Amino acid sequence: MIDIKEPLIPVVGVVTDIRIDTPDVKTFRVVTPDGKKAFEHMPGQCAMLSIPGVGEAMFSITSSPTNTEFMEFSIKKCGCVTQWLHSMEVGQQITIRGPYGHPFPVDTEFAGHDMLFIAGGIGLAPLRSVINYCRHYRDRYGKIDIVYGSRSMQDLVDYKEIIDEWSKDAGVNVHLTIDREQPEWDGHVGFVPNYVKELGFSTDKIAILCGPPIMIKFTLAGLLELGFDKTQVYTTMELRMKCGIGKCGRCNIGSKYVCKDGPVFRFDEIDELPDEY
Amino acid sequence: MRKISLDKLNQLFSKIAETQTLYMPVDTKTGARYEKWEEGKELSDALNTVRSAKDFFFPQTENLMDFKMEGKNIEIIDTRNEAEDFVIFGVRACDVKSFEILDRVFLADPADSYYENRRNHGTIVSMACTRPVETCFCQTFDIDAASPEGDVVCHKTDDALYLEAKSDKGEALLNSLNDVTEDTDGSAVDEQVKTVHERMSRLPLASLSADAFGADKTKEFFDRPEWAELSQSCLGCGTCTFVCPTCQCYDIKDFNTGHGVKRFRCWDSCMYSNFTKMSAGQPRLTQVERFRQRFMHKLVYYPTNNDGLFSCVGCGRCLSKCPIQMNIVKVMKKLGGKSND
Ligand SMILES: Cc1cc2nc3c(=O)[nH]c(=O)nc-3n(C[C@H](O)[C@H](O)[C@H](O)COP(=O)(O)OP(=O)(O)OC[C@H]3O[C@@H](n4cnc5c(N)ncnc54)[C@H](O)[C@@H]3O)c2cc1C
Numbered sequence: 001m002i003d004i005k006e007p008l009i010p011v012v013g014v015v016t017d018i019r020i021d022t023p024d025v026k027t028f029r030v031v032t033p034d035g036k037k038a039f040e041h042m043p044g045q046c047a048m049l050s051i052p053g054v055g056e057a058m059f060s061i062t063s064s065p066t067n068t069e070f071m072e073f074s075i076k077k078c079g080c081v082t083q084w085l086h087s088m089e090v091g092q093q094i095t096i097r098g099p100y101g102h103p104f105p106v107d108t109e110f111a112g113h114d115m116l117f118i119a120g121g122i123g124l125a126p127l128r129s130v131i132n133y134c135r136h137y138r139d140r141y142g143k144i145d146i147v148y149g150s151r152s153m154q155d156l157v158d159y160k161e162i163i164d165e166w167s168k169d170a171g172v173n174v175h176l177t178i179d180r181e182q183p184e185w186d187g188h189v190g191f192v193p194n195y196v197k198e199l200g201f202s203t204d205k206i207a208i209l210c211g212p213p214i215m216i217k218f219t220l221a222g223l224l225e226l227g228f229d230k231t232q233v234y235t236t237m238e239l240r241m242k243c244g245i246g247k248c249g250r251c252n253i254g255s256k257y258v259c260k261d262g263p264v265f266r267f268d269e270i271d272e273l274p275d276e277y
Numbered sequence: 278m279r280k281i282s283l284d285k286l287n288q289l290f291s292k293i294a295e296t297q298t299l300y301m302p303v304d305t306k307t308g309a310r311y312e313k314w315e316e317g318k319e320l321s322d323a324l325n326t327v328r329s330a331k332d333f334f335f336p337q338t339e340n341l342m343d344f345k346m347e348g349k350n351i352e353i354i355d356t357r358n359e360a361e362d363f364v365i366f367g368v369r370a371c372d373v374k375s376f377e378i379l380d381r382v383f384l385a386d387p388a389d390s391y392y393e394n395r396r397n398h399g400t401i402v403s404m405a406c407t408r409p410v411e412t413c414f415c416q417t418f419d420i421d422a423a424s425p426e427g428d429v430v431c432h433k434t435d436d437a438l439y440l441e442a443k444s445d446k447g448e449a450l451l452n453s454l455n456d457v458t459e460d461t462d463g464s465a466v467d468e469q470v471k472t473v474h475e476r477m478s479r480l481p482l483a484s485l486s487a488d489a490f491g492a493d494k495t496k497e498f499f500d501r502p503e504w505a506e507l508s509q510s511c512l513g514c515g516t517c518t519f520v521c522p523t524c525q526c527y528d529i530k531d532f533n534t535g536h537g538v539k540r541f542r543c544w545d546s547c548m549y550s551n552f553t554k555m556s557a558g559q560p561r562l563t564q565v566e567r568f569r570q571r572f573m574h575k576l577v578y579y580p581t582n583n584d585g586l587f588s589c590v591g592c593g594r595c596l597s598k599c600p601i602q603m604n605i606v607k608v609m610k611k612l613g614g615k616s617n618d
């Protein structure tokens with residue numbers, strides 16, 4: 001045995017709660033076997049979860065660091081590891097390592113600003129951590145707007161928390177939308193980028209965009225039309241990852257490693273990267 | 278400086294092997310390769326081993342850890358062991374430099390303990406080159422084949438081997454060999470270095486320059502139309518990445534043994550089509566992008582992150598091994614502009 005800490009060696013985590021969010025997204029609560037958080041993190045950072053024999057995969061830590069009891073991950077079923085995680089029952093052990101990446105600058109660039117969060121589908125996962133951080137330290141931020149859209153009402157992740165908690169906060173405005181009409185839905189219908197333009201936000205804010213690439217592209221264009229500058233708009237990027245620490249050589253865009261230098265980027269920084277993502 | 282006559286080399290080797298595992302290049306039917314020294318094995322005079330020396334610190338596959346799975350429970354078993362001391366004897370200047378390039382990746386915070394462990398226990402005895410060949414272009418990257426770096430640096434003349442310590446580790450090794458070596462001045466070595474420098478200046482790639490490339494030149498080279506033509510015949514076989522002493526990409530894979538799970542790390546290649554594939558998309562769709570990645574990394578991205586240091590040491594392995602005769606020299610000549618006409 002050697003005595004040096006090894007970043008690739010995980011710790012054991014226990015799944016203590018599983019919430020079914022949508023037909024293909026579940027949210028898992030994870031603690032160590034002695035009931036603690038596996039490690040501390042900041043909003044926007046990620047962790048490698050694994051079930052040995054199946055594989056490892058990277059996920060945003062969707063819970064806020066202000067949650068002192070546990071970590072949560074909202075995971076969309078799409079392949080081997082995610083399918084396995086979806087088939088788990090409470091009490092199952094997994095492995096976890098992290099935290100990885102550069103967080104959102106919540107205590108510096110965001111401090112004192114009005115915040116505009118825009119998410120599509122599972123893109124809410126990384127944003128939920130920031131949103132709950134801002135809600136926890138409510139007096140450090142100005143007005144908070146949240147625009148969130150999904151294919152259908154059933155595909156909105158964290159629906160209960162959004163309705164029961166976020167939308168009841170003073171100074172927090174939640175704007176939900178779904179792609180197509182549904183009989184039981186009396187909210188807005190339409191795609192996120194159009195909805196953002198309709199809502200027409202003032203430009204004295206920080207905006208954070210997370211979601212499918214196509215949504216990001218059109219929403220960013222819309223924000224720029226409204227007069228936002230790229231230095232005010234943030235997103236997170238996703239590339240295939242193995243190590244999480246800038247060594248396996250897999251997740252680079254030009255000279256930047258998304259696992260280490262990202263996943264959080266500002267759009268003026270993205271402009272500096274070659275077009276390969 | 279110490280010296281030993283060539284007919285007594287065996288004594289030197291057995292003295293080292295008394296206390297540490299000794300590896301050195303030996304000739305085989307398929308070219309020179311590093312083997313554990315034992316009585317009867319002879320040091321190869323070949324310039325470079327077919328496989329580079331990176332295996333010593335970053336092996337092609339290695340077991341990272343094991344897992345025991347029982348019901349819903351998982352036990353993580355740390356399989357790391359303190360490495361034993363070893364000596365790599367006869368490493369050429371280019372391969373010695375490759376360790377620095379790998380160090381900057383694997384030892385950067387958070388350090389890779391598997392690599393660090395072996396690195397701490399390895400002593401590098403380098404061997405100055407006397408007759409560099411036409412595929413050698415270490416000079417392009419300011420590497421001096423005639424006086425390499427290393428813990429101990431060796432120069433071999435017609436009748437003797439000269440050894441000079443360059444680090445504390447090297448000092449310790451040389452001191453332990455005092456019984457079989459004798460003190461000497463460096464005049465024979467200086468003479469040799471001069472001749473080799475002359476030879477090097479006449480090599481076909483002697484004037485190859487990397488000046489056009491380097492840190493912060495992504496915009497300048499990324500969209501160059503020449504990438505399409507350069508990569509046109511690339512098979513995506515990955516040979517160039519596997520023989521390369523500085524290529525460091527890896528994959529992590531699990532293997533179910535029936536009694537538990539073993540997690541392995543193995544070399545991977547950015548030349549492979551599935552390297553960056555995701556459900557949501559594939560940032561490098563064709564071989565043009567993969568090919569560009571390999572060379573941009575060596576000539577631009579790595580220097581950007583590492584104070585201008587290039588991630589090629591001019592060893593020439595990819596020049597001799599690529600099945601379609603494509604290589605970094607052709608890339609540099611094509612894209613490097615006037616400096617390489
Ligand atoms: C920084 C980061 C944060 C992420 N956060 C979340 C999150 O909060 N919630 C969530 O559900 N997902 C998230 N992902 C995506 C998640 O990592 C992938 O869905 C997961 O790796 C797929 O693993 P799998 O074994 O189930 O799929 P596989 O069986 O490996 O593959 C299924 C398909 O997914 C592809 N794939 C493999 N790795 C990735 C990858 N890293 N990203 C996308 N596709 C991949 C495969 O090529 C294949 O096409 C994140 C990814 C990154 C890089």
Ligand code: SF4
Pocket residue numbers: 510511512513514515516517518548598599600601602603604
């Ligand atoms: S450049 Fe040559 S060695 Fe490298 S992947 Fe292409 S064909 Fe194979």
Ligand code: SF4
Pocket residue numbers: 517520521522523524575588589590591592593594595596605
């Ligand atoms: S790119 Fe080619 S010449 Fe350069 S270090 Fe790698 S194998 Fe050697």
Ligand code: FES
Pocket residue numbers: 240241242243244245246247248249250251252257258259260
């Ligand atoms: S995941 Fe290995 S370098 Fe980013």
